[in-house]
Amino acid sequence: MANRRQQRVEQLLRREIAQLLLRGELRDPRLSPASAVSITGVDISGDLSVARIYVDVLAESLRSADVLDALASGAGVIRHKIGERLVMRRVPELRFEADESIARGARVERILSELRDTGALEPEGAASASKPDPAAGEIGRTAASDAPEDG
CATH class of the missing domain: 3.30.300.20 (K homology (KH) domain)
Structure with a gap:
């Protein structure tokens, strides 16, 4: 730094x-x-x-x-x-x-666009809207199970 x-x-x-x-x-x-x-x-x-x-x-x-x-x-x-x-x-x-970072970024974006066009990759935002996030459920359950018991 x-x-x-x-x-x-x-x-x-x-x-x-x-x-x-x-x-x-x-x-x-x-x-x-x-x-x-x-x-x-x-x-x-x-x-x-x-x-x-x-x-x-x-x-x-x-x-x-x-x-x-x-x-x-x-x-x-x-x-x-x-x-x-x-x-x-x-x-x-x-x-x-x-x-080379700008050229690399453009290349990655072009590859992602090609994958979206062929259907190998879902369009941006479609994954989060159509499927629930399994990790979020795990985090919620873990946090609840780790909570101290009243007593």
């Missing part, structure tokens, strides 16, 4: 890097259009020396590998610009990584 300082630095780094990209301050053609690159998260080490920045490429016209290469090659410039804007003793080393 990150402490408050780590969380604050993560938020600041995320905001500043996103602003640098949106303003086009990196001037790398592999990052154009800048609005197609999203900073989805930042994790910083406990000693605040290394920050992993998670990036998602939203445009199909951009290749994720090219964007990551551009960000990695511009990491020094990004650190310098962050150092000018934020009051920090030391700006952490920046490591850019692809954020």
Whole structure:
């Protein structure tokens, strides 16, 4: 669990890097259009020396590998610009990584949708409406049987 300082630095780094990209301050053609690159998260080490920045490429016209290469090659410039804007003793080393969570989530959703279409999976909400929850009955009976007896 990150402490408050780590969380604050993560938020600041995320905001500043996103602003640098949106303003086009990196001037790398592999990052154009800048609005197609999203900073989805930042994790910083406990000693605040290394920050992993998670990036998602939203445009199909951009290749994720090219964007990551551009960000990695511009990491020094990004650190310098962050150092000018934020009051920090030391700006952490920046490591850019692809954020696959959005793509994985979309893939899971697509699989669930296919299962629903084939009938292998009940539509959302249908299971709870059509069948009683057996676990709820067990919990109720267990709680009643564990109750202290009057006496």
